[in-house]
Amino acid sequence: MTAPNPANDWPSTEIMQAVAVEVGACVHPIMRRLIDTTTGEARLVPIPCGATWAGHCPPCAERHRKLRATQCREGWHLDEDPIRPADGDDQDNEHEDQEQDGESGDRRVRSTRRRDDLPDLPRLPVEARSLGQVYEGNQGRCYRPSMFVTITMPSYGRVHDDGTPADPDSYDYRRQVLDALHFGKLFDRLIQNLRRAVGYRVQYFAAVEPQKRLAPHVHMAIRGAIPRALLRRVIVATYANVWWPPFDEPVYTDPARLPVWDVDDEGIGRFLDPTTRTPLPSWADALAAVDADPTVAPAHTLRAGRQCDIKGLVAGGKADRAIGYLTKYLTKSIAEGITDDEPSARQRAHADRLAAEARWLPCSPQCANWLRYGITPKDPHGRMTPGYCDKRAHLSERCGYGGRRVLVSRHWTGKTLTEHSADRREAARVVLEAAGIELPDGCSATELREDGEPRWLYEPVNPGELNGDEYRQALAASVRQRVAWRDQYQRARDGTGPPDPASHSATVA
Numbered sequence: 458m459t460a461p462n463p464a465n466d467w468p469s470t471e472i473m474q475a476v477a478v479e480v481g482a483c484v485h486p487i488m489r490r491l492i493d494t495t496t497g498e499a500r501l502v503p504i505p506c507g508a509t510w511a512g513h514c515p516p517c518a519e520r521h522r523k524l525r526a527t528q529c530r531e532g533w534h535l536d537e538d539p540i541r542p543a544d545g546d547d548q549d550n551e552h553e554d555q556e557q558d559g560e561s562g563d564r565r566v567r568s569t570r571r572r573d574d575l576p577d578l579p580r581l582p583v584e585a586r587s588l589g590q591v592y593e594g595n596q597g598r599c600y601r602p603s604m605f606v607t608i609t610m611p612s613y614g615r616v617h618d619d620g621t622p623a624d625p626d627s628y629d630y631r632r633q634v635l636d637a638l639h640f641g642k643l644f645d646r647l648i649q650n651l652r653r654a655v656g657y658r659v660q661y662f663a664a665v666e667p668q669k670r671l672a673p674h675v676h677m678a679i680r681g682a683i684p685r686a687l688l689r690r691v692i693v694a695t696y697a698n699v700w701w702p703p704f705d706e707p708v709y710t711d712p713a714r715l716p717v718w719d720v721d722d723e724g725i726g727r728f729l730d731p732t733t734r735t736p737l738p739s740w741a742d743a744l745a746a747v748d749a750d751p752t753v754a755p756a757h758t759l760r761a762g763r764q765c766d767i768k769g770l771v772a773g774g775k776a777d778r779a780i781g782y783l784t785k786y787l788t789k790s791i792a793e794g795i796t797d798d799e800p801s802a803r804q805r806a807h808a809d810r811l812a813a814e815a816r817w818l819p820c821s822p823q824c825a826n827w828l829r830y831g832i833t834p835k836d837p838h839g840r841m842t843p844g845y846c847d848k849r850a851h852l853s854e855r856c857g858y859g860g861r862r863v864l865v866s867r868h869w870t871g872k873t874l875t876e877h878s879a880d881r882r883e884a885a886r887v888v889l890e891a892a893g894i895e896l897p898d899g900c901s902a903t904e905l906r907e908d909g910e911p912r913w914l915y916e917p918v919n920p921g922e923l924n925g926d927e928y929r930q931a932l933a934a935s936v937r938q939r940v941a942w943r944d945q946y947q948r949a950r951d952g953t954g955p956p957d958p959a960s961h962s963a964t965v966a
């Protein structure tokens with residue numbers, strides 16, 4: 458394996474990376490120095506970078522996508538409920554991985570007048586169960602039908618086939634971006650209403666994708682069958698209000714006359730009007746003013762579009778294709794998902810208009826853009842400048858949507874993504890062991906020496922510490938490891954016996 462290879466014989470980094478993509482090994486492995494403390498021997502080992510974006514590392518992104526597909530498949534037609542009665546009462550707004558930013562931390566109690574109730578929808582107590590109904594077919598076969606649903610946002614103005622507005626001047630860019638900014642809120646509300654309408658904790662695996670007009674839409678796998686008419690009623694009736702201070706009219710637009718940072722006598726930071734030196738209202742004060750005034754309307758109200766697509770599916774053929782569809786774009790950035798072609802000038806102009814809108818609207822209570830509207834953001838600090846908030850909703854490719862690509866409910870499979878990943882490794886191990894192949898020594902961080910101290914130490918390596926040749930060698934090791942593993946696995950699965958030891962080195966040479 459460690460044939461002495463003069464360093465300057467190694468192919469270029471680009472070639473090594475191309476080979477890595479070809480065999481499915483990480484292209485940008487993170488290096489660790491593995492030290493065997495019993496012998497003092499040290500060697501470099503590559504750890505996969507784990508990127509989810511193919512633009513950074515295609516093999517890691519593809520592995521991630523497959524893992525998501527597994528997660529989606531496993532939860533869709535479950536016949537054993539991951540919810541145990543001990544799991545407690547209904548919890549609304551529960552993505553497996555909640556957004557860190559946004560409003561989740563400060564849910565305020567609203568007066569009943571402003572509760573987003575829906576008088577025309579059924580409202581049942583939500584039971585602690587998540588499986589749909591079972592139907593018995595011929596010869597006692599059981600079916601657990603599930604749903605595939607696509608929900609879109611409303612119209613912001615007529616668009617051409619390429620997604621660009623027929624009349625850009627009357628197109629409602631502001632509303633489209635606001636809807637994208639608060640999309641997660643509408644989605645949560647929809648799930649909440651759906652659970653109340655059906656009386657159990659409906660579970661979902663959802664992928665948020667941009668449409669050609671660059672508005673988000675969501676494809677969801679829903680476990681269990683829900684009557685179409687009821688689902689449609691829930692989608693049409695659901696709305697979400699954003700009770701933020703009004704931000705219709707910018708107050709400070711001149712970059713030379715922006716609010717200035719100041720720390721008061723008690724050491725509390727706030728922003729002041731640059732001319733009068735009057736403090737701007739704090740976030741809490743601005744919210745209290747909204748609460749106190751019964752005439753104030755919500756700063757924004759979201760509704761889904763009337764166009765929605767609802768399909769009932771059973772496990773197998775069509776459901777598998779739907780899983781492919783749900784996970785198809787996960788390795789791409791939001792903007793890449795739309796078209797394989799270069800955007801036309803018209804499409805670029807449309808994207809630019811949206812980006813300009815997204816740059817200046819407030820994305821969250823902590824957004825620096827509140828300064829533009831004369832309000833001190835929540836958790837203020839002196840480096841806040843309107844138009845320069847670093848949250849991802851403002852990134853031009855995001856068109857206002859700052860949330861996650863995949864939204865998975867807590868009890869979809871009852872497992873985390875890490876646990877799904879461990880499952881896959883375990884499944885591979887079982888195949889290999891059944892064929893009598895022992896896995897290569899894992900150098901486990903938990904393995905102990907006779908004296909009880911850890912045998913192996915993993916030390917971080919600074920990228921600058923490695924010269925180009927060492928990096929390429931490590932990349933080659935990553936490729937070799939991958940090829941050996943894949944080869945062993947395929948042979949074990951196909952029952953063709955242990956691999957020919959000569960074949961690995963031949964592949965990478």
Ligand SMILES: [Zn+2]
Binds near residue numbers: 485505517518
């Ligand atoms: Zn990688």
Ligand SMILES: [Zn+2]
Binds near residue numbers: 819820821826848
């Ligand atoms: Zn922001």
